[in-house]
Amino acid sequence: MNIQTYKRQCQCEVKKLTKQFHALRNNRTGPILITPRQYRRAVITAAAAALLIVIGVVVGIFEYVELQNVREKEVLHEQQLEIMRDKTASLQEKMDKLDSLDQELRQMVKGAETGDSPKGDGGVIDKPKKSPDISKASFNDLLLTTSRMETRVNARVVSFITLKTVLSDTAGEQVREMQQSHKKYESSNYPSIWPVKGTITSKFGYRGNPIGGGTGFHEGVDIAADYGTPIRATASGTVTIAGWTGGYGNLVEIDHGGGFVTRYGHNSMLLVVQGQTVKTGDIIALAGSTGNSTGPHCHYEVRVNGTPTDPMLFLP
CATH class of the missing domain: 2.70.70.10 (Glucose Permease (Domain IIA))
Incomplete structure (x- = not known):
């Protein structure tokens, strides 16, 4: 084979490869050739996207579980708050009765014929004050109410101890005698x-x-x-x-x-x-x-x- 023949064959091969390249570029259904660098970049991008999806799913599941826990705690808190309201209301009712009893006992000791109790300006209280409604009270309101009731309980304890002393000792006996009859003094x-x-x-x-x-x-x-x-x-x-x-x-x-x-x-x-x-x-x-x-x-x-x-x- 001489040089001219070999040259013509190479030109034919180049033309053939050129036609194949153009046919491959224009044919969208055919395979796409990518470089190794492009392949690595595509793999990294796909891995990052998959990782983000996994993280998003995990975060979503965690937030959902946390939200459910918060809702359950709110329901439990409201139930406990309702129990506290009921018990506090019951204690208030008992304290009102104790206050009324204290007033009546004091008037009995004083020898009065009515159930009125004395107050600071020298007058009397016609009726005992009724405790406020706590059916919708918040936790802080209940704390304040129980603190006030504790003060009332302490006052009633001191009052009953005083009344017991007055009713049992010699001084109390003389007080009753003086209230029943002023003949002695x-x-x-x-x-x-x-x-x-x-x-x-x-x-x-x-x-x-x-x-x-x-x-x-x-x-x-x-x-x-x-x-x-x-x-x-x-x-x-x-x-x-x-x-x-x-x-x-x-x-x-x-x-x-x-x-x-x-x-x-x-x-x-x-x-x-x-x-x-x-x-x-x-x-x-x-x-x-x-x-x-x-x-x-x-x-x-x-x-x-x-x-x-x-x-x-x-x-x-």
């Missing part, structure tokens, strides 16, 4: 009026100590009053103390005879002296905040044969 010697008109800010019995913390026994009642408000003797008698006395500050003590003694503490000014005779309603001091006091008021005590007794049993 003159009525003017029986503490029977308010030393000052105002709101009771601290009752008789155990309480949290407003100064220094802790718990202590409050031997009287605190009646709120502005500075300089006249303080009056609640019965006739003789002044046995008129001066500074420890935590009482400026104190007036009056002996009414028959075992009855009254005390008036934290005064800003004293208007009587020791040994002076006073009558029911006489002005003996001006209200203040001397001694262990957090604000202006009258600390009023009644002692029967030396025993501190709840002044509310004597107040009209």
Whole structure:
């Protein structure tokens, strides 16, 4: 084979390959040739897409399960909240009954014919206050309600202990005798009026100590009053103390005879002296905040044969 013949054959082969290439490029149904680099890129892209799909599915399943758990917890929480509402309402009803019983017992001890209970301004409460409706109360509202009920329970416990003491000891016996009959003592010697008109800010019995913390026994009642408000003797008698006395500050003590003694503490000014005779309603001091006091008021005590007794049993 000479050179010319070989050259013609090569040209024929090139033309043949060129035709095949054009036919392959124009034929969309035929196989597509890609380079190794393109193949690796396609594999990586497919793997990344598959990984993203798997991650999306896993996240979706996790969120769905978490949402179901949250819904179940909400249902359980609402059920528990409803149980708490029912129990709290039941406790409120019992506390209302205890309050009514406490009022009735106090009036029985005082010898009154009605079921009214005393209040700070010297009047009476016609009917006990009814507890608020908690059928739609939230968890925080229930916490506040139970906290208030705890305070009421503590007050009732102290009150019943006081009533028990009054009904059982000698001082209580003398109180009942005085309320049933005034033959033994003159009525003017029986503490029977308010030393000052105002709101009771601290009752008789155990309480949290407003100064220094802790718990202590409050031997009287605190009646709120502005500075300089006249303080009056609640019965006739003789002044046995008129001066500074420890935590009482400026104190007036009056002996009414028959075992009855009254005390008036934290005064800003004293208007009587020791040994002076006073009558029911006489002005003996001006209200203040001397001694262990957090604000202006009258600390009023009644002692029967030396025993501190709840002044509310004597107040009209």
